[in-house]
Every structure is written in C-alpha cells, then in structure tokens.
Amino acid sequence: MSSDYEYIIVGGGTVGCVLALSYLSCRLSGGSLRGWSPKLFCRDHEPNRGSHLRGTEAEYNWKTVPQPGHGNREIDTQNGKILSGSSGVNCGLWMRGHSANYDAWASHVDRKHRDLHASREVHGFDRPISTFAGLRNYPLKTNVFNALRQSGLKFNPDGNSGTPFGISLFTDNWKNNLRQSAGLAYGLSQTDVFTSTMVAREVIVCSGAIKSPQILTLSGRGPKEHLESFGIPTLSDLPFGQNLHDHISGSLFWKLRDPENGLAIGSPNFNHPKYFTGMPFDWIATITVPDETLAPAAAADGHSIDTLFGTGPRAHVEMLTAYAPIASAGTLYRLPFDGTHIATPVILLLPPGRGQITLASTDAADDPIIDPQYLSSEVDRAITRKEVRAAVCVMETSEASTFVEHETPPAGFPRLTSASTDAEIDARLAYIGASFFQNAGTMAMGSVLETDCKIKGIAALRVCDASILPFPIASHYQTGIYGIAEATADIILGNTS
Numbered sequence: 001m002s003s004d005y006e007y008i009i010v011g012g013g014t015v016g017c018v019l020a021l022s023y024l025s026c027r028l029s030g031g032s033l034r035g036w037s038p039k040l041f042c043r044d045h046e047p048n049r050g051s052h053l054r055g056t057e058a059e060y061n062w063k064t065v066p067q068p069g070h071g072n073r074e075i076d077t078q079n080g081k082i083l084s085g086s087s088g089v090n091c092g093l094w095m096r097g098h099s100a101n102y103d104a105w106a107s108h109v110d111r112k113h114r115d116l117h118a119s120r121e122v123h124g125f126d127r128p129i130s131t132f133a134g135l136r137n138y139p140l141k142t143n144v145f146n147a148l149r150q151s152g153l154k155f156n157p158d159g160n161s162g163t164p165f166g167i168s169l170f171t172d173n174w175k176n177n178l179r180q181s182a183g184l185a186y187g188l189s190q191t192d193v194f195t196s197t198m199v200a201r202e203v204i205v206c207s208g209a210i211k212s213p214q215i216l217t218l219s220g221r222g223p224k225e226h227l228e229s230f231g232i233p234t235l236s237d238l239p240f241g242q243n244l245h246d247h248i249s250g251s252l253f254w255k256l257r258d259p260e261n262g263l264a265i266g267s268p269n270f271n272h273p274k275y276f277t278g279m280p281f282d283w284i285a286t287i288t289v290p291d292e293t294l295a296p297a298a299a300a301d302g303h304s305i306d307t308l309f310g311t312g313p314r315a316h317v318e319m320l321t322a323y324a325p326i327a328s329a330g331t332l333y334r335l336p337f338d339g340t341h342i343a344t345p346v347i348l349l350l351p352p353g354r355g356q357i358t359l360a361s362t363d364a365a366d367d368p369i370i371d372p373q374y375l376s377s378e379v380d381r382a383i384t385r386k387e388v389r390a391a392v393c394v395m396e397t398s399e400a401s402t403f404v405e406h407e408t409p410p411a412g413f414p415r416l417t418s419a420s421t422d423a424e425i426d427a428r429l430a431y432i433g434a435s436f437f438q439n440a441g442t443m444a445m446g447s448v449l450e451t452d453c454k455i456k457g458i459a460a461l462r463v464c465d466a467s468i469l470p471f472p473i474a475s476h477y478q479t480g481i482y483g484i485a486e487a488t489a490d491i492i493l494g495n496t497s
Ligand SMILES: Cc1cc2nc3c(=O)[nH]c(=O)nc-3n(C[C@H](O)[C@H](O)[C@H](O)COP(=O)(O)OP(=O)(O)OC[C@H]3O[C@@H](n4cnc5c(N)ncnc54)[C@H](O)[C@@H]3O)c2cc1C
Pocket: 010, 011, 012, 013, 014, 015, 016, 029, 030, 031, 032, 033, 078, 079, 080, 081, 082, 083, 084, 085, 086, 087, 089, 090, 091, 092, 093, 094, 095, 206, 207, 208, 209, 211, 215, 436, 437, 438, 439, 464, 465, 466, 467, 475, 476, 477, 478, 479, 481
C-alpha cells in the first residue's frame, strides 16, 4: 500500500465525493462499482432522466421485508450504485428543511446548531452546488397556486430559509439544464478510485444508510446478540443498523378537464423545451399537523407530542403538484403519462416509526435485511391521513375545479373526497404507499457516533453519510448531506473549532 494516501473513503457517493474530491488526498473505494469509467460517475445527466434510472444497474434495487403498515407488501427502496451515489440518480429537489429539526439534532448531541453559511441573510453562494427556484412556469402554475391558496395555505417567499411552512417555489439543483451530481459538481481530478479495499491512516465509511451499517457489522461492530447469531466475534457492542427512518409517500392522480390544452406531460401540446429541464413541478407545500390531531394518536402510541416532535409547529408533511401522474417507485398504482392526469404526491417528512438494518448473511455481497417499519404507529397514520386530506382539499377548491374533473382511483377503490373515511384513506395508503428515497439514521450521531463522525471508542474510523441523522429532518436529504460532508471535511482538516 502506498503511503501517499492518508484516507480511504469507502463509498464514492454524495458524501464520499464531496470529501474526496474537494478536500482530502485519498483513495476512494468504490467496491460496488465494477468496470468503472469516468463516464459512469454520474449516469444520464439529461433532465428527467433520473426517474428512468429506477430499476437499472445504476442503483441498488432493494426490497424491504413485508411491511404490515403497507398491506404486508415488500416496498422497493433504492440507493445510487455509481460514483456520485444517490446524488447521481436523484430527482434534484433541493429542500433545506425546518431549522427546528437541526436545532433538535444539535441539542441531542449537546451542541448548538450553527450554520456557517447563514448569511446574505440565510443562504451561501460560494459552494459548488447551484440551485434554482421556479424557473419553468408550467401552464397550470397560477391555477395550482390559487388552488393551494384557496385551501388555506399561505405563500412563503423562501421555503429554504429554515421556516418551510406554506407554499414555496419548487427548487432544484439542476444546472445548465443538466442534473448536478456530487461527482460533477465537485470535480474528479484529484482522486484515485479503486474497486478494492486498502489500508490507510483513517477510514471514512460513506456507503449510505443501508450499506454502511452492514459493512461495519460484518467487521465485528454492532449489536452483540446479532453478531453472535452469525458467529462474528464482537469488537464493539453498539446499536449499528438500528433507528432506520425513511420518508413515505403516496400519490393521488387527478383527471384534467381540458387535457388537449397541453397541461401535462404526454400531451402533444405540452411541448415547450424548458418544461423538460427539470421535474414537472412549480410549487411545494409544507404543512403542519395540528396538535389536536396528533395528541390522541401519540397517546395511543404511549408518547406525548413533545417527546416525538418537540414543542411548536413542525413541518410534518409535504405536498407537490406534478404535471404528470408521478408516483414513487414501488407503488402498486400507476397511470400512463398521456397528458390526461396530474398528481399530488404527499410525503410524510417526520415519521415517528423506526426500523432496522440487519445482516442476512456474512457475505458482504449479499443485501442486508431492510425493515423500515413504515406506518407502524398511530401517529404515522394520523399524519398520513391528514396529508391525503390536505391534497383532496386543494383539489376540491373552486379554483381546482376549473382544471380538474375528479380523482382517478385504482380499480376496486372508491374515489377519495373530503367525505372519505379514515379507513378508506388507510386502505388506499396501504396500496399506493412507497418510499420517497430518504433512508437514514442507522449509524446515528449521539448513540453510535461522536459529533466528529468518529465511531464511539474507535479512533481511526468515521462514518459520514445519511446514516448519521439521529432522527428525520423535514427536508429532502441531499441538502443537509452536502452540508454534513463539508462540515466533516472541515473537522478532519482542522478548519473549525
Ligand atoms: C432515487 C432517489 C431519489 C432521490 N431524490 C432526492 C431529491 O430529489 N432531493 C433530495 O434532497 N434527496 C433525494 N434523494 C436522497 C439523497 O440523494 C440521499 O439521501 C443522499 O444522496 C445520500 O447520500 P449518501 O452519501 O448518504 O449515500 P449515497 O449517495 O447513496 O452514496 C453511497 C455510495 O456508497 C457506495 N457503496 C455502497 N456499498 C459499498 C461498498 N460495500 N463498498 C464501496 N462502496 C459502496 C454506493 O455505490 C454509493 O456510491 C434521493 C435518493 C434516491 C435513491
């Protein structure tokens, strides 16, 4: 092994690329990557190609164990399997989230949340990722905004300010009409990429929330009982793989009144080139669920709202309006993109349920067992019912009735309206619900990691990726994860106190 390399980064994903490409002299171990070539470091940068990568070799295409909250279905769940990782296959949605969640994380590890870039009032402008909001102006932009307003939501001029509530412009990090991945944005010239593991002064595991705990458990660190059940000697008894959390989504599809006007993807008249330079959304709505809805559900689960979410309004739910019947991978219900339907994907941002990653075997090439425990609590269900009702409420406004005829349900299910029962909503979500790609929490800061991302009690081993999030953040995670990567690089290089 050459002594030129101080660090080995295991996993050339979102965090791995930022650490390796921008800061450290290191080797990047892409063990999962066979036949790597520079072209492969981010697949298909063309706009809207992201969704075409689902199910391809550019991703790990895992399935969870059967999820009782989703009618015992095995739910699809993904991660990028290329250099750039999930940032190379994701949808480019840029959502910083609610500052209260970051503050809660800081106090969980006895620190203060301090955003070093929090100026020019609240945004930084000097790092490689570029973001853009509301550039495409789809034909229904004003109508959808008016319907959201009529449903009672307020306009928020900057949903990425740390206070996301209300209606904000959809923001993405696509640049020059191309998807912007970590490998592209941070540059690849200073890094050597190898597909086998070597020794260095320090190893930084950045293999994502599903694979990092698997790799480390196989190395003899993890829950003692679990290690013993596989005959692996226990070097450290730590809760690796526990605390898995993810966002859950469900999409309702709405039949357009005048599809010939070119209002959605698939219509020949939905044809302006700029419509295809990003995801087909203008607006993102972030909604809190009132305490009176949450309190009985929390009591039924044996919790108080404060212990689950802290005090004050929390950004429990997100709603998008898509100009196509877009639904997450793994749902049982889809419609063709033929210009006749739009969709309202709703996303549970703060799920209280927690699952786990465990070993299926002692072979690192095998997939681990993924059990996210989706919709396993009363609070999960109370929030998801509320998010579905919020979408229905928007589409029942007089403004929406000018462009939407009705909801189109899957065969055998009644249409959802404001008169639908909780049982009808639960049944629908069990059928359509799917992951929204935010696996996290399995190597949590506080229980497993120190605040410098070192594993407790182990000097030369860090973990840095989505697995470090101790609890869900009301955002989409790439934004925070770029921040975590840069902060960790600063810590490693001694650039911060
Ligand atoms: C399909 C999809 C869509 C998404 N859309 C959005 C979005 O629009 N907006 C948003 O904010 N977030 C989105 N996310 C989430 C976000 O992209 C991820 O949370 C984030 O990129 C995770 O970064 P990471 O560094 O933790 O892991 P990753 O970026 O997934 O990196 C992990 C890397 O480790 C490698 N690896 C795994 N095992 C090994 C091994 N044994 N040896 C070596 N290497 C290994 C993998 O190949 C991969 O390159 C999406 C995620 C997915 C999967």
